[in-house]
Amino acid sequence: MNKLEKNFEKIDSITDSMEIINDSISFWEKRMNKCFAECEELENNEWHPSFEEKKDSLRKDMVFVLTKIRSESQQLDLLDLKIEELYKAILES
Numbered sequence: 001m002n003k004l005e006k007n008f009e010k011i012d013s014i015t016d017s018m019e020i021i022n023d024s025i026s027f028w029e030k031r032m033n034k035c036f037a038e039c040e041e042l043e044n045n046e047w048h049p050s051f052e053e054k055k056d057s058l059r060k061d062m063v064f065v066l067t068k069i070r071s072e073s074q075q076l077d078l079l080d081l082k083i084e085e086l087y088k089a090i091l092e093s
Contacts, residue, residue: 004093007086014079014086021072021079028069035062 001009038058045051 004090007090007093011083011086014083018076018079021076025069025072025076028065028072032062032065032069035065 035058042051042054042058048054
């Protein structure tokens with residue numbers, strides 16, 4: 001197998017990884033939307049005795065989800081750079 005074919009295989013592999021990461025981001029975005037819905041519900045129940053506890057728990061969940069989304073997005077950026085490098089190598093060959 002020549003270098004050109006190897007580069008195209010690497011691109012295919014990276015693209016597969018990117019699809020998995022995009023699926024993961026979609027999962028975390030859905031979870032964040034659930035958090036938003038819970039926030040709205042919580043706002044309507046400020047009188048509830050466990051309001052502060054629920055608010056703190058929800059805030060922690062949102063921070064966790066945002067951290068996951070940020071991490072996944074950074075991975076996508078790195079994979080994009082790798083693909084750019086591979087296409088550049090292909091064009092230069």
